Amino acid sequence: MSTTAIIMMVLFMVIIWGGLILSTIALRSKPDEKVGLFGASPYATDSVLIEQEFKRD
Numbered sequence: 001m002s003t004t005a006i007i008m009m010v011l012f013m014v015i016i017w018g019g020l021i022l023s024t025i026a027l028r029s030k031p032d033e034k035v036g037l038f039g040a041s042p043y044a045t046d047s048v049l050i051e052q053e054f055k056r057d
Helices: 003-029 046-055
Strands: none
Touching: none
């Protein structure tokens, strides 16, 4: 492999793995239960949503 190919490989490995690490950190700091449209809604708890799913028949 040429020097250019090795540099490009390392660069893109850093970009891909760095993105994976950053997204993992972001997901751990802001879990799904706290963000989004239904984040803090009392109607978005597991028990309420499961109850609604069973009533949908």
